[in-house]
Amino acid sequence: MNKVGGIHYWVINRIMSALLGGYAFTWGFSSLGIAGLAALGVDFHEAETGVLMLAFLVFLGMFLWAFASSSVARVWAVLAGGGVLMTLSAWLIQQSMLS
Amino acid sequence: MTWVHTWFGLVLGFVLMVCFFFGSLSVFDREIDRWAIPETRFDAQPMPSFDKVLLPALQQLEPDEVDYATNMPRLHDPAKGEMTPRTELPVDEYWAYVTHRDPVLAAGVGYGVPLAKNPEDHNHIHKNVTLDPRTGAVLPDDKLKIGSHWFYPMHYSLQLKWKNLGIWIVGLAALMMLAALVTGVIMHRKVFREFFTFRPWKRTQRASLDLHNLTGVVALPFHFFFAFTGLVIFASFYFLPVTSTLLDPLHKQHEIHEAAATGLPHDAAGVPGPMSSVDAMVEEAKRRWAARDMAGEVGFLVMHHVGDANSYVSIYRAGSDRVALVGEGIHFKTSTGEVLSEDPPRTPVSEVNEFLTGLHLQHFEHWFLRWLYVLGGLLGAVCIATGFIFFVEKRKSQHAKSGSNGSRVVDSLAVTTVTGMVMAAVGMLVVNRILPADLLGKADWEKAAFWTVWGLSFVHAYVRSAPVALGLFNPAWREQCWGVVVLSISAVLLNWATTGDHLIKTIFTDTYWPVAGVDLSLMACAMVSGWAALKLVRRERGVGAQSRKIEKQPKTDTSEVAHA
Numbered sequence: 001m002n003k004v005g006g007i008h009y010w011v012i013n014r015i016m017s018a019l020l021g022g023y024a025f026t027w028g029f030s031s032l033g034i035a036g037l038a039a040l041g042v043d044f045h046e047a048e049t050g051v052l053m054l055a056f057l058v059f060l061g062m063f064l065w066a067f068a069s070s071s072v073a074r075v076w077a078v079l080a081g082g083g084v085l086m087t088l089s090a091w092l093i094q095q096s097m098l099s
Numbered sequence: 100m101t102w103v104h105t106w107f108g109l110v111l112g113f114v115l116m117v118c119f120f121f122g123s124l125s126v127f128d129r130e131i132d133r134w135a136i137p138e139t140r141f142d143a144q145p146m147p148s149f150d151k152v153l154l155p156a157l158q159q160l161e162p163d164e165v166d167y168a169t170n171m172p173r174l175h176d177p178a179k180g181e182m183t184p185r186t187e188l189p190v191d192e193y194w195a196y197v198t199h200r201d202p203v204l205a206a207g208v209g210y211g212v213p214l215a216k217n218p219e220d221h222n223h224i225h226k227n228v229t230l231d232p233r234t235g236a237v238l239p240d241d242k243l244k245i246g247s248h249w250f251y252p253m254h255y256s257l258q259l260k261w262k263n264l265g266i267w268i269v270g271l272a273a274l275m276m277l278a279a280l281v282t283g284v285i286m287h288r289k290v291f292r293e294f295f296t297f298r299p300w301k302r303t304q305r306a307s308l309d310l311h312n313l314t315g316v317v318a319l320p321f322h323f324f325f326a327f328t329g330l331v332i333f334a335s336f337y338f339l340p341v342t343s344t345l346l347d348p349l350h351k352q353h354e355i356h357e358a359a360a361t362g363l364p365h366d367a368a369g370v371p372g373p374m375s376s377v378d379a380m381v382e383e384a385k386r387r388w389a390a391r392d393m394a395g396e397v398g399f400l401v402m403h404h405v406g407d408a409n410s411y412v413s414i415y416r417a418g419s420d421r422v423a424l425v426g427e428g429i430h431f432k433t434s435t436g437e438v439l440s441e442d443p444p445r446t447p448v449s450e451v452n453e454f455l456t457g458l459h460l461q462h463f464e465h466w467f468l469r470w471l472y473v474l475g476g477l478l479g480a481v482c483i484a485t486g487f488i489f490f491v492e493k494r495k496s497q498h499a500k501s502g503s504n505g506s507r508v509v510d511s512l513a514v515t516t517v518t519g520m521v522m523a524a525v526g527m528l529v530v531n532r533i534l535p536a537d538l539l540g541k542a543d544w545e546k547a548a549f550w551t552v553w554g555l556s557f558v559h560a561y562v563r564s565a566p567v568a569l570g571l572f573n574p575a576w577r578e579q580c581w582g583v584v585v586l587s588i589s590a591v592l593l594n595w596a597t598t599g600d601h602l603i604k605t606i607f608t609d610t611y612w613p614v615a616g617v618d619l620s621l622m623a624c625a626m627v628s629g630w631a632a633l634k635l636v637r638r639e640r641g642v643g644a645q646s647r648k649i650e651k652q653p654k655t656d657t658s659e660v661a662h663a
Contacts, residue, residue: 019271026339027339027341030339030341031341031345031346034341034342034346034349035346035349038349038353043353043446044342044349044350044353045353045357045449046446046448046449048335048341048342049448049449049452050448050452052331052334052335052339052341053331053334053451053452053455055334055339056274056277056327056330056331056334057327059274060274060277060278060281063274063278064100064103064278064281064282067100067102067103068100087345090345090346091345094345094346094348094349097349098348098349098352
């Protein structure tokens with residue numbers, strides 16, 4: 001087993017997936033949440049405030065799921081992949097709202 | 100889940116100790132300021148007259164030299180022309196803030212940046228001051244406000260300012276606190292029973308785990324709430340700055356709509372305008388609040404676009420009788436004194452957010468509740484500290500056999516972040532009283548004292564921790580407890596010696612609760628530490644006799660500790 005300073009590689013992988021993947025997912029959730037609600041007519045500041053409060057609960061849930069899940073690959077796919085998809089969607093919504 | 104709880108709890112636990120301990124002290128941060136700066140030991144005042152007291156004081160100020168040197172090059176566009184000299188920057192904004200907790204008044208000026216790179220942004224060079232509200236005199240800035248400018252920022256930033264690294268570390272620790280609470284509950288499904296289980300007569304490993312579970316469960320909503328709201332408070336600015344990065348264009352579009360809707364001028368007109376009486380505006384604001392059945396004092400006052408025809412004054416009501424910090428803003432046209440707009444009632448989402456953040460920031464006037472906050476914070480600190488103790492107790496015998504240094508290192512760090520941290524805080528107060536009041540750079544000496552005491556406590560803890568590697572107790576716990584006793588009592592005596600404010604005076608003859616409260620807390624701290632030190636002596640002696648017996652009869656006891 002590969003070790004870095006006494007910690008196994010797969011442990012680091014799991015921790016990274018939880019922290020970095022979780023953050024990416026939370027960022028995507030927040031962006032899509034705010035842009036999506038704004039597109040539906042909700043006041044921008046209201047959307048921002050409400051979504052950011054939910055965001056940390058989402059991060060917490062994803063973080064714990066990352067450790068509970070049996071497959072790290074699945075964790076990376078859902079968290080990082082989902083995060084990228086949601087961020088992209090948010091950006092596209094913004095583009096359509098500005099034009 | 101146990102693995103997550105143990106390892107993330109251990110590593111981030113050291114950060115969380117700082118957050119909980121200094122957070123508890125921050126409940127009374129302004130009172131600690133009074134203790135540290137005796138010239139400010141007077142009673143809180145309402146906002147003084149702007150026209151007669153504040154305006155003359157603010158007009159005397161100049162842009163801060165450090166702020167100018169740091170930020171002017173960042174904000175000014177050299178292609179548009181020469182950088183305006185510091186003393187010639189135009190005044191753009193005046194503000195003043197009053198709270199029932201603080202006798203002194205915070206005020207300041209925002210100076211505009213001509214020829215800026217982004218004229219759309221809020222380009223300001225600041226000068227912030229502390230004023231005596233009775234006279235308008237500026238209080239010298241080099242006296243460190245140990246409570247509100249050291250302990251309070253310590254708990255959310257660890258005083259690590261480089262790229263806001265400290266705030267990010269605390270943010271991570273807060274999220275891990277939430278994870279630790281959830282995993283902790285998952286690990287101990289018999290949560291209700293844990294409320295009532297504490298067996299201090301048993302050996303340390305069992306007793307510390309009992310206390311860890313008890314303090315975690317008893318104040319579980321409190322711990323969850325504070326970690327969560329701490330994250331929410333900094334969410335849009337630091338942790339998830341979505342609306343100032345990815346969604347910034349949408350954000351700016353909304354700002355323009357909002358400015359148009361409220362009728363408040365977003366930009367200056369570029370034409371000079373007169374300044375009518377702000378005191379008359381304050382009277383009108385108070386009249387309107389009283390008419391809405393919420394009579395109150397002014398908490399926060401801002402004058403935008405100073406000297407311009409578009410200038411307006413925003414006056415907010417102090418929140419001492421509610422959870423929200425300030426609110427019910429009323430905006431006046433500076434040149435005529437007429438009301439431009441009143442803030443509408445908050446929407447449900449804003450109300451929830453304001454309630455959550457307001458409960459965390461705790462600016463309301465309710466003494467009993469504030470002391471409950473301190474109790475909750477200290478319970479959180481006990482929860483984390485007993486976590487460390489349990490970690491070491493559980494592993495030190497096997498580490499002793501395998502020759503590992505792990506328990507020793509963790510135990511030394513635990514001593515440092517429990518007794519060491521208390522000594523650093525109290526030591527800073529002691530140094531504050533010892534050094535002369537008008538010493539130049541006194542603030543730097545106090546900060547140096549804080550870090551030195553803390554650093555020395557780590558060195559002491561590590562050097563004395565050799566017995567832990569043999570599966571025994573670290574004598575540093577007991578020794579540093581005595582250190583806390585000595586420092587706490589010295590602080591109270593030094594306060595008496597240097598200011599004449601002793602407890603008989605501050606409680607009975609010339610009552611002044613901020614200082615009496617700090618002195619009484621120091622005495623309580625001394626008593627608790629002394630009692631702890633005596634208990635530790637007794638336990639060490641007891642274990643010493645036991646370990647000699649155990650060597651003759653090897654015994655494994657895994658039944659009590661059925662955790663992975």
